[in-house]
Amino acid sequence: MNNSSNPEPSPVLHIGDQVLALADIVPLLQRYGMLPALIKELVIDRAIAAVTLTPEQNALALEQFLQTNQIASPEQQQGFLAQRGLSEGDLPALAQRAHKLQQYKLDTWGHQVESHFLQRKAHLDRVLYSLIRTRDGGLAQELYFRIQDDGQPLADLARQYSEGQEAQTGGLIGPVELSVPHPALARLLSISQPGQLWPPSRVGEWFVVVRLEKFLPARLDEATRQRLVDELFNTWLTEQVQRELQANAIAGASSLPGNQ
Template identity: 75%
Template structure:
């Protein structure tokens, strides 16, 4: 026997034989873990609502959106819309929204970048270093003396004895940001001068012999500036999403 929908049932979405009403959408988003994604997009819409674009900027924004998504022909454009269930108006909205978000992030967090860069600089500095690691303390000590006293090439010994992937590069790692290596190794590197060789040091399960090759201080160039703006924005956005979900959870609890 087929159950008839209630008289006030007004489907807003059909998926195969299933008809969904507006009241079904939020519970389904929650069930499938999609509610945070929806909250994030709505928060972005609210934040960028006051950002105004000129007609020229709006047209350029749509063109850039098409380029980023590699849409060059009318056929590709129509395929893009069809696959995502979008209209031409939606396409224009998405292009303009991308530009508005860039402008919003720049206007809101751009003034904070210099001070934030100083806070983050010690993690953004990069190092190029050579490493040999082994689980044998005695071997690590021997390799240290063969490099320091006998002048044997670090790269040759790393290829022969190092037990990590760095053996394939002659022990050479980087350049990487100082936040990438093990914290104990980062502390050694930040204290080093280029060319300085350190005696074997215990790092986790390994005994390592390390030498700093180059220290590359971070600079606040355009790429780093944009990265830091994005970091500040993403931190803010995550906080807003969590607050939104928490507040809605409290409302639902109170109404049960």
């Protein structure tokens, strides 16, 4: 019998003795939770398809890509490609893709950075502070008075009594962004003046004595600008990936037997 009209699917991947056909790939991506990562890359490809680079930008893209991935020798380049199953001819395309993506981010969200910075500034401001924490409320009160009234160094008392890792640094923490500490602690620090010592406060399971040492306001420098552009892009990308996942789930459900 001639089965030429229904050829067997060609294998696309050999893993040991296992032969995978094209139809096997998507179920495996779903099983191992890798489908969102694939969709993310496809969404990016679609977004940057219209971005064009000059020859000078292509050369710069390759130079920056090699620097970013710490590729400084032919041996390192071969190792990089071998780990990813790529050929030398794939390298320029990878570099150009990264450069196009950066250009797309700036073109799409660069004009929103200033307003986004103002919305996020309260969380981007950094603080350096000293902390003593203990589960014993009475001890916390005593330590507060020993610092406030008796002038004992907070650092010495933190090393002796604090029950967290900050004991190793004399209670000193930071600089950290205000989004890092517990929200109740962050509120105290956000309204503090440098040198201000707060009486014991309940923060979760702890009683804490905290003093603001230094307030470091966020500045819209190049590093912060890039971070905010990346935040806006990642928010958009997550929404796009979820939309595609939902659309594919609906399409898959509608193709099940009984839904035709």
